[in-house]
Amino acid sequence: MFESLADRLQQALGEVRSRGRLSEEDVERALRQVRLALLEADVDFRVVKEFTARVRERAIGTQVLASVNPAHQVVKVVADELTELLGGTTSEFVLPKARPAVVVLAGLQGSGKTTAAAKLARYLRAERGLDVALAACDLQRPAAVEQLVLLGGRADCTVYERGTDATPVEVAGWALGRAREEQRDVLIVDTAGRLHVDDQLMAELQAITERVRPHRVLLVLDAMTGQDAVNVATAFAERAPFDGLVLTKLDGDARGGAALSVKAVTGRPIVFASTGERLEEFELFHPDRVAQRILGM
Amino acid sequence: ASVIGRVDDGVFERIEEALIRADLGVPATARIVGQLEEEVALGRIEGREQLVARLRELIAQAARPDGSEARLDLRARPAVVMVVGVNGTGKTTTIGKLAAALRGDLGLRVLVAAADTYRAAAVEQLAAWAERADTEIVRGQPGQDPGSVAFDALEAAQARGVDVVLIDTAGRLHNRTPLMEELAKVGRVVSGKVAGAPHETLLVIDATTGQNGLRQASAFAQKTPVTGIVLTKLDGSAKGGVVVAIAQELGLPIKLVGVGEGIADLRPFDPEAFAAALVE
Ligand SMILES: Nc1nc2c(ncn2[C@@H]2O[C@H](COP(=O)(O)OP(=O)(O)OP(=O)(O)O)[C@@H](O)[C@H]2O)c(=O)[nH]1
Numbered sequence: 001m002f003e004s005l006a007d008r009l010q011q012a013l014g015e016v017r018s019r020g021r022l023s024e025e026d027v028e029r030a031l032r033q034v035r036l037a038l039l040e041a042d043v044d045f046r047v048v049k050e051f052t053a054r055v056r057e058r059a060i061g062t063q064v065l066a067s068v069n070p071a072h073q074v075v076k077v078v079a080d081e082l083t084e085l086l087g088g089t090t091s092e093f094v095l096p097k098a099r100p101a102v103v104v105l106a107g108l109q110g111s112g113k114t115t116a117a118a119k120l121a122r123y124l125r126a127e128r129g130l131d132v133a134l135a136a137c138d139l140q141r142p143a144a145v146e147q148l149v150l151l152g153g154r155a156d157c158t159v160y161e162r163g164t165d166a167t168p169v170e171v172a173g174w175a176l177g178r179a180r181e182e183q184r185d186v187l188i189v190d191t192a193g194r195l196h197v198d199d200q201l202m203a204e205l206q207a208i209t210e211r212v213r214p215h216r217v218l219l220v221l222d223a224m225t226g227q228d229a230v231n232v233a234t235a236f237a238e239r240a241p242f243d244g245l246v247l248t249k250l251d252g253d254a255r256g257g258a259a260l261s262v263k264a265v266t267g268r269p270i271v272f273a274s275t276g277e278r279l280e281e282f283e284l285f286h287p288d289r290v291a292q293r294i295l296g297m
Numbered sequence: 298a299s300v301i302g303r304v305d306d307g308v309f310e311r312i313e314e315a316l317i318r319a320d321l322g323v324p325a326t327a328r329i330v331g332q333l334e335e336e337v338a339l340g341r342i343e344g345r346e347q348l349v350a351r352l353r354e355l356i357a358q359a360a361r362p363d364g365s366e367a368r369l370d371l372r373a374r375p376a377v378v379m380v381v382g383v384n385g386t387g388k389t390t391t392i393g394k395l396a397a398a399l400r401g402d403l404g405l406r407v408l409v410a411a412a413d414t415y416r417a418a419a420v421e422q423l424a425a426w427a428e429r430a431d432t433e434i435v436r437g438q439p440g441q442d443p444g445s446v447a448f449d450a451l452e453a454a455q456a457r458g459v460d461v462v463l464i465d466t467a468g469r470l471h472n473r474t475p476l477m478e479e480l481a482k483v484g485r486v487v488s489g490k491v492a493g494a495p496h497e498t499l500l501v502i503d504a505t506t507g508q509n510g511l512r513q514a515s516a517f518a519q520k521t522p523v524t525g526i527v528l529t530k531l532d533g534s535a536k537g538g539v540v541v542a543i544a545q546e547l548g549l550p551i552k553l554v555g556v557g558e559g560i561a562d563l564r565p566f567d568p569e570a571f572a573a574a575l576v577e
């Protein structure tokens with residue numbers, strides 16, 4: 001169980017290594033291991049299919065099989081393709097000049113939105129010297145407002161909250177008004193968790209974004225997510241087109257294949273990595289690191 | 298239209314795809330598909346209808362390990378239930394729903410213990426649920442040792458003649474050794490205070506979880522005497538198939554399912570309905 005992809009590839013290719021030559025059957029055997037490991041890492045079933053097809057094509061190309069160290073070359077092809085799928089280079093998080101720049105965080109229940117809102121606020125304040133305010137627009141989960149107020153305090157940022165009597169759309173609009181008046185650099189809107197199949201809540205999210213016209217929407221995704229990730233991302237992309245992902249709980253030992261799938265299917269990059277419950281445990285995402293996680297290196 | 302479609306050459310491949318996309322994982326999927334293939338080869342099942350029925354049966358069987366008890370054992374007084382799991386799976390919400398069911402449907406006197414003293418506003422969240430469910434609460438102070446909150450709750454429960462104590466714990470990732478040790482310590486405090494407790498230790502698994510769920514279950518079961526799984530967020534499109542792998546590999550029964558954020562959105566686990574939803 002959970003052997004690393006790298007180990008598996010080494011094993012699958014190991015015997016032929018000494019011979020220094022690789023046949024097509026050897027490559028097929030290695031590809032079966034790649035498939036298993038990717039599925040175990042929660043890479044989407046369809047993405048795995050396309051991925052192995054692409055690796056097959058490249059690996060069976062004459063250059064690889066005829067090279068000096070073909071086994072090594074195959075591992076390299078897999079690693080390259082993985083990194084490519086994950087978006088190549090690190091994405092920047094560039095905010096527009098608008099004041100306030102508005103960022104909305106959305107996602108499934110419990111994915112880590114409220115924590116990420118406070119983390120992003122802290123990050124923008126500490127790393128870029130911006131004046132950030134948070135808007136408490138989750139009026140659904142018990143004590144969500146209190147949670148954001150506490151975390152916002154820890155991030156040393158203003159939190160706009162109006163209890164739970166108004167609607168989330170009203171609070172969002174009101175918070176935007178205050179952010180304008182007070183000339184904040186950034187307004188980050190925390191929203192309630194919602195299932196992508198819940199039409200009413202998805203419509204509410206859409207209404208929030210129509211009200212505040214965000215410059216950036218981030219989908220917050222738990223790194224432990226399984227095969228449903230692509231459905232989730234596709235549905236959110238329709239109702240609240242997002243610019244990128246915040247991948248959370250990367251301090252766990254999930255291999256994070258779901259994130260790779262979302263990138264592959266929606267084309268949206270992973271922008272931030274959340275690696276713990278503390279606010280400082282948050283950074284720009286480096287695609288090669290998740291490629292390495294999936295490979296188990 | 299079913300994922301299975303017609304019974305043709307591709308049928309087993311399509312079943313395999315459906316099970317993997319439901320997060321069963323490769324080994325559990327291979328076991329079920331292998332069994333089906335064998336039965337078809339032996340002529341024991343024929344045609345699409347029998348195939349689908351047998352597939353459901355095999356999933357349902359796998360999800361309910363032999364000899365495992367699916368009901369909660371709450372005979373002791375007080376009966377103590379600990380709820381554990383990784384961050385954000387639905388522990389606190391499940392406690393709120395369970396408290397309401399025990400109180401409302403069974404008329405039991407229930408006390409909830411807010412032993413998550415770490416997550417911001419976790420105590421306030423549980424307090425809101427306690428109010429909705431009309432149950433008593435013992436609150437921890439931010440940063441208080443969770444073991445001491447559990448201790449206080451059990452003491453209060455014994456003094457007041459409470460029937461069931463539900464202990465909420467902070468979410469923690471299963472690979473964080475100090476946090477897992479802390480949880481084991483809460484368990485030791487509980488068993489030191491009430492003989493035979495915790496009578497139930499429920500591990501909450503989010504239905505959207507992929508293969509990491511198996512690691513979560515095995516790590517939590519190593520540190521605490523997990524007696525069953527609560528599978529939450531089944532109201533989404535995720536099927537929660539990783540619990541089949543958990544049941545098969547670790548013998549842990551699934552006891553309850555969460556199907557929404559409302560107070561009444563908790564159900565006993567029904568393996569047949571679960572299997573039917575998995576291959577609908
Ligand atoms: N270990 C770890 N825990 C995290 C991380 N990000 C968030 N959490 C925890 O995950 C849990 C859920 O986080 P929240 O920020 O409340 O999630 P949410 O998406 O706002 O939840 P809802 O508002 O209920 O939908 C909390 O226990 C957080 O402390 C992370 O990167 N690592």
Ligand SMILES: Nc1nc2c(ncn2[C@@H]2O[C@H](COP(=O)(O)OP(=O)(O)OP(=O)(O)O)[C@@H](O)[C@H]2O)c(=O)[nH]1
Nearest residue numbers: 109110384385386387388389390468530555556557
């Ligand atoms: N749709 C749906 N949402 C659920 C279900 N159970 C819990 N939730 C939501 O999931 C989010 C997290 O639930 P919590 O009960 O706070 O989770 P937790 O495990 O206590 O989280 P931490 O204490 O931070 O680890 C909340 O927004 C809940 O409303 C369910 O069965 N269905």
Ligand SMILES: [K+]
Nearest residue numbers: 110222385503
């Ligand atoms: K989750």
Ligand SMILES: [Mg+2]
Nearest residue numbers: 113114138144
């Ligand atoms: Mg939240």
Ligand SMILES: [Mg+2]
Nearest residue numbers: 388389413419
């Ligand atoms: Mg909780």
